[in-house]
Amino acid sequence: MSEALRPMVKSRLYEQVLERLRAHVTEAGLSAGDRLPAERDLAASLGVSRASVKQAIVVLEVQGLVEARHGGGTYLVRDTLDVEPVEQLVERRKRLPEVLEAREALETKLAELAAERRTDAELETIREALDFMRDEIAEGANGVEGDRRFHAAVTAAAHSSLLADFMKTIAQQITESRTESLRQPGRPSRSLAQHTAIYEAIAAGDAKKAAAAMRKHVRTVAKVRLLTWVPED
Amino acid sequence: MSEALRPMVKSRLYEQVLERLRAHVTEAGLSAGDRLPAERDLAASLGVSRASVKQAIVVLEVQGLVEARHGGGTYLVRDTLDVEPVEQLVERRKRLPEVLEAREALETKLAELAAERRTDAELETIREALDFMRDEIAEGANGVEGDRRFHAAVTAAAHSSLLADFMKTIAQQITESRTESLRQPGRPSRSLAQHTAIYEAIAAGDAKKAAAAMRKHVRTVAKVRLLTWVPED
DNA sequence: CCGGTCAAGTGGCTCAGCCACTATGCCACC
DNA sequence: GGTGGCATAGTGGCTGAGCCACTTGACCGG
Known part of the structure; x- marks a missing residue:
């Protein structure tokens, strides 16, 4: 010393x-x-x-x-530039399972609606998000922006302002889980594959399959996230 | 959206x-x-x-x-540049109370010994660390480097290689708690005041008072830290 | 009122360079 | 032999000027 x-x-x-x-x-x-x-x-x-x-x-x-x-x-982004105290961070972690449950409910329905209601232009936007994420991953990034765009595009294609508003209220927490999830080794490419499956179902107009694919995707994210949370001693 | x-x-x-x-x-x-x-x-x-x-x-x-x-x-600093997974971070938090208990035991004794054994040169080094921390705070920093130097100087002045070795084994975790503690509003100046009290006791050769001052200081840090940990639901 | 255009403002990034500090090896000196 | 001092190259810290891409808002013509 x-x-x-x-x-x-x-x-x-x-x-x-x-x-x-x-x-x-x-x-x-x-x-x-x-x-x-x-x-x-x-x-x-x-x-x-x-x-x-x-x-x-x-x-x-x-x-x-x-x-x-x-x-x-x-x-x-917040009202202060101070780093978030650990206490609040832990608090938010505890609420996260609820958020992910809500997300599953909302996005599953959004995918279903998108398969039924999407215009060709909206489908194209979804595909662009897919391509964007692919490029990001190829460049060595984790694809977080492409992921965000994909889900945003699907939400827009569902033509439900009410569901979109609900999504907005949990957007911040979803963003956080997204970043953390895509930091896991191998996650970006697997996530891209799941997005592709969702896209294809929406493109085919298969509402049931789109809902199932989205449910599987969101549950994967939730699983990854929950593994990092140890609720008690 | x-x-x-x-x-x-x-x-x-x-x-x-x-x-x-x-x-x-x-x-x-x-x-x-x-x-x-x-x-x-x-x-x-x-x-x-x-x-x-x-x-x-x-x-x-x-x-x-x-x-x-x-x-x-x-x-x-580590073997990788990947950010630490939340899981491990949570794990380490759980061990922290033990570390802080150990720190209290060690540093209290170190302060006591320092008051008895310190040379004038070592006392001067401690004082310099105090001045350094004061300057840091005046510049707007949180004084983490001055804090580290102070405790290192006290440890050196205690002339106990065994206790110093023990300290070394928990140095990493102490560093983390130090950083987090000094981020609290008002902490740096209060910490500086406690350091000053410890310094004066060591300067006066008052082992008992030095030990008491150090114990109070370490307990303050531990308290701040423990407040951020919520052990269960 | 709408839509297009344009200029100012702003962040993203580069380039060239100076300074302060560190590491290394050499050399004189003991 | 080795010890201390010293020059030098290498490295991070920081600056200033400048170009580009993008956003914003005001202005103007239809």
Whole structure:
């Protein structure tokens, strides 16, 4: 435990920027959906380079606290930039099984409706999402954006604004489970295969088969997720 | 949920770099302590700018998977760059209370011994750690490095290689609880005050008071941490 | 009122370069 | 022999300028 052997660790610049950003959000009373100052402005007012500001924003991005839209600004996802306390994270995990049950009910019905009601244009959009996910995986990404698009396209094709609204209320939690699920080795390609099966059923107009395929898919995701949760000692 | 309204989200470049880095570590069979290629080399071989490589490395840094030493290269902390599965994280949380109990026992005794055995030079090192943490907090950081140095200095001043070895075996888990604890609002300054009390007792050679101050400090940390753990439904 | 166009604003990314720090090997000196 | 100092190359930290792609909103013509 000799001290002298350890390197001198100065805090990195981006960490200080992070602190200032958190403080700014708190002081300015910003809340979810509000826009952060532009990177150039932040760099100027903090007296650092844009690259350092960007590093800080990347950190906030991977922590899911901020969403940077190319050309459109950077937006707050929550009311604060503080990392979520473990307590709340555990709390949310406990509610997750319910969310996944709800998702199964909703998406199964959505797939069924989509098979019956989809227009050719909507079918095409679903297929594009499939292609997009395939490209993502080929590039080495996990396909999370393609996955999101696929489910969004199916939802749109079902032409049920009520079911779509329900989906919206659990969208955030679904996003989280999606990311975690697709991080499992081998998951992206298996998920793509299941999407393909759903697509084919919808393309064929086979409502029953589409519902079954979607149910199987959602249950797979739920299973992966539940394995990571240990409810008690 | 119309798809066309959503921005075209191409995966950010740094995310792709991240994937390639993970793959490289796996394929090259690198393990903890090994050095990653230099940023310039990575940028060249991946065909991206150094800024993008750096963004990816910053992500790995905040995830604790990598340690970048200014001028000395970037090193692997674990044998992999994959984020820790939630399952293992939960497992470790369950063991944490034991670790904190052990820490209380060890550090209390270490403080006591330090008060009796410390040399003037060692006392000076402890004071420097205190000053360092104060500066960190003044700069807006959370003081985690100063905290680490303080406890390391006290351990060294105790002149007990056996106790020091015991501390080493739980060092990793202590580091994690340290980081999390100091993230709580107001914690850094309160922690600094407790450190000061410990320092003064050691400086005065008051073993009993030093032990008591250290016990109080460690228990405070343990309390903060335990609040975040919900053992059952 | 609608739809198209255009300019300003913004994030994504690159390039070139300087600085601070580290690691290494060499060399003078003891 | 080895020990300490020192130069040098390598490396991460950070900057500034700049280009591109995309979004946004205002403006204008129909």
